[in-house]
Structure formats: structure tokens, C-alpha cells
Amino acid sequence: PDLEAGTAALERQNQLTKPRGSLGRLEELAQWIATWQGSSTPEMRRPRISVFAGNHGIAARGVSAYPSEVTAQMVQNFINGGGAVNQLSEAADADLRVYELDLDRPTRDFTTGPAMTEEGCARAMAYGMMAVEQGLHVVCLGEMGIANTTSAAALCTALFGGEPSDWVGPGTGVDARGLARKAETIAAGLEANPGALTDPLEALRCLGGYELAAIAGAVAAARLARTPVVLDGYACTAAAAVLAKLDPRALDHCIVAHRSAEPGHALLLEKLGKQPLFDFGMRLGEGSGAALAIPILKAAVACHTGMATFAEAGVSGQAH
């Protein structure tokens, strides 16, 4: 992070025609973007939304309200422009990319052993890293993968402790029996993968999924590229949390767009010390919440760079 650029951005904020601090979080966002872009006049013309899709072996255990073929069907829906994230991307004038990770070959059911081989997990992470190009002004991350809120809850249980029941929620809409199945699946997964409890990357490999590994890779690559990142909901934030467990500063270049309606997300945000931008009760995933943050980032940058200073506008300062 370029702290000098951040300080210069703050100095500019304090000269703009408004009481100091009166744009609240918009001012913080402008300074945060300046710090990571390394410029006191940051830009937001090139926002990217990257959605990673993967399939999960545990889907066969009845942990989702939808069958696993919906992952590929929804990817096709994105390609055809029919998903929520397509509309949100277009409304934000952003560039949307959808990445399929071997949808025909789901991860292994993690109640029987690691979800991914070491090579499979590493390849998915590398795939996510390559999705971050130079010159993007922000990267918004999202996921699609039937059964992945169970995978996310398993990851969170391994990374942060507590009971599986603390971390599971209705996801796409399971009933009480489905919720119990999710918790049982996670308990079995933790028992089958003892190494997941002591090593965050091993937790990702054993309990995560290809799309979640890709997200972790993208977050890491964005850090190297000094590109600000917007995380979406529960599954996306859980994937990024792997890096936070490796290094508490690893997500300083990330904000979380929203607090998802999935109950585990609020708990996860608390563990990460992240204050989301908004809470609209959304629980769709596919990058939808992250995409909705783009106009807010654009607004923050527009105020920061476009407003007149008190001197330029000839506006009187405070009376005393």
C-alpha cells in the first residue's frame, strides 16, 4: 500500500467544499482506493467482475435446494446475459468475466477425504490468479457452485472454530432437515480431514472447492497488482478468509460489499473485522452484491476527484 498517496488523498478531501468528514464512508473509500492504486487521484473507469464456478461432491448429499446441474445451467445463463450479475454489471458499466472450473468433474465428497488433490487445488488457485490483469481499477469477486455454502461453512468451522451449526444457513433455501444435513456433512468432513484444522491452505484444499480456491488465488494476485478487491457474500468471503488466517493483513486491499442474509456471513465479518458497505438482505452470490458496490466506488472517486475546493469555489470556511 502507498501510504503517501493515501495521506495526499486525505489532504485533498479536507479541502473540498463540504464540512470535513461529511461524506463519511465515501471519503474513506476514496482514500482506501488511493492507497492501493498508489495515486492521490484514483480512478474507477475499469471495474472488473470475475465470477468463478465450480461443482461440489457434497452436492449429492442433499445439502442444497437445487440439483448440481444448476451450476452449469446458471453459467450458461450468465453467458446468455440473463443472470442478476449481468444486469448489475451492465448497470455499473463493468466488465464481467465468468470462469468455469471443470464443471463436469466436481470435487470429491469431503466426508470421504480431501475435496481436492494438491495439484487440483493449486491449479484452481493459479487459474484465479491469472484472472487478475494489470490495470484494473477494482476487481469484484463472485462465485457460483451448488452446495458451496456448505463448503464455506466447513471452511469457516475449520478456520475459526465453533460448531458446524454456528456456520450453516439456508443457502438457496433448504428446510430444517436440510440444515441438519449441512451440519452433519460438515462434522463428517472435519473428521475425515484432520489436517484442515491446523493449516488454512489445507482447509481450503480439503473442504473448499475449485471456485473458492480460484477466489483465494485472485485475492492474492490482486494484492500483488495493488488492485482493490470487493468481496461478495458468504462463500466468497470464506474463500478470502483462508488468506486472512495466514496473515492478518492479507485482506487490507479488500472490502466486503454487503452483509449477506446467510447467517454465517455476519459471524465471519466479525472474525475478519470487516464492516460491509450495505445490508440488503441479499443471498444470491454470483458476485451480485460486489457488483452493486461498483457504483458506490465510482461515486466515491467522482466526489474525490471532481469536487471543487473551498479556494477554487470561493466558499467561506468555518466561521470560527
Next chain:
Amino acid sequence: PDLEAGTAALERQNQLTKPRGSLGRLEELAQWIATWQGSSTPEMRRPRISVFAGNHGIAARGVSAYPSEVTAQMVQNFINGGGAVNQLSEAADADLRVYELDLDRPTRDFTTGPAMTEEGCARAMAYGMMAVEQGLHVVCLGEMGIANTTSAAALCTALFGGEPSDWVGPGTGVDARGLARKAETIAAGLEANPGALTDPLEALRCLGGYELAAIAGAVAAARLARTPVVLDGYACTAAAAVLAKLDPRALDHCIVAHRSAEPGHALLLEKLGKQPLFDFGMRLGEGSGAALAIPILKAAVACHTGMATFAEAGVSGQAH
């Protein structure tokens, strides 16, 4: 309101390629806009931001951190394109109009009697009503007026009871002595205007200001035009609250964009039963928060009208 259009909008929402309700507040917003626009496929191509500016006699009492000439200077700043609301308007591709209400003739200091004559208040309301044209897809309201958070707090005390100290806050940034002066000014204003306590419109006339009367007029006119309204922060919401005291349903066509950092706003939102869209700690006024709601409304409408249905996309429904 067209409840049939709202019901048709909800039916459409339930066919779109997402779990029901998973877009949370975006779905509610789409339905709300449909209800007021009277169409199950609402539009958001013509958003208007209307900012009303007025001056206040009580500014001479040291209730603001800024001198009263700043009202006119900021209006000039808006005309020159240098204000926060200009950048937010441009970012949202909205049409911004700024209305000056006799800035050279401030209202009377309300500690000595009614702020406005009956004719003056009525003219300001009519001026606000005329600002609402047919065919707008939403009207976002804002204000500029040095000392108007004191006027807003006086209005709220008269309308909802409690002590002046419950309703005052730092505004543009007064210190503890300034805060005490605000509360004293309000107490004196209530004593000098006993009629304000029993009649909401009389409260507006006696304790409000021209820009606040114009906002009340605009809210009423938008209701007649079935145009959805976005209210901004404390002063703007206080002006609209006059109508809510006359009729509890009078603000059904209004949402409040954000919870302002001005502490009285949270209390006022509670009294009105309004859940704001976001809380960014903003306290600038000038319609800035309301303008920032436009991209969210556009996103809600874009998802509602642009997403594919399960049938169109060939996506499987719930497994059971």
C-alpha cells in the same frame, strides 16, 4: 398506488433465475417502484435530483459552524458543477436542478415569531410542487441552507415531542457550546410559536424554512404524479415528516436513502417507521445521499426487467 402492478411485479420476481427473495431489498424496491409507477415493468431512465436552497433568520444566532453567505456560495458551486451532488448526479446519469428560494431574504428568526408568513410558506410549497414534472421515474430531494439542521430539529420537536436536546446534533460541525445554542434557540422558538405544537403545517410555517416548505410541496406533488421519491438526510426528512403527521400514509411513495450521521435522523426514521437503504455516516445534505440511491434503484429495476426466467433460461427449479 397501483397494487395490481405491484402484485404482477412480485409474480415476475418469483420466476427470475434466482432463489425467491435472494435479491432482498432490490426485489422490494422493484416492487415498490412498480406500485407507484403503475407498471409491472418499471423504468429508471429519468431520475431527477431537486435541491432547494433557503436562508434562515436563526443563522445569526451562531447555530452553524458556517456563515449564512455560504448558502448562496454553495448554490453557485452547484451551478459551476463543483459540489458533491454534481459528481453524484453525473455518476448516476441523473438530471440535477437547483432551486434558490429568495436567498437575499432569509426567514424571520423564529425565536421572535413565525419564520414565514402564511403567504411566504404557501409560495415556497407551491414552488416545490412545480418542480415535480410529469414523466420522471424518481425524484430525489435535497436541501442547502445554513442553520437548517436547527430548523429541522425545531420541527421534529414540535411534531414528535421530546426535548430540543433529543433532536439537535453537530450539523456542519458545531462544538458543545454551539449545540447548547441550538437547543436554546429551539426552546425559544417553541415558546414564541405555541401554534406550532398542535398543527403540522403551522409547525412548518413557524419553525421551518423556504427550502423545507418547498420539499414538503415536492413530496405532496410527487404523490399526485405517482412518482417515487427518495428523501435525503435530516433536514429533508424532517420537511417530509410534516406530511406524515397530517396522514400516516403520506410518505408511502417515499424511501429514505440513508441514515445520516446527524443523530436526530435515526430518531426521526424510527418515528416514521422508515428503514434507510444504507448508512455511510454521511451528513452533507444537498441531496448527496439521495443521489447515491439512484444507482441502487437502477440496479433493482435492471434485475427486475432484464433477468431471464427459469423457463427462458432452461434452469432447473428446486429439487424438492
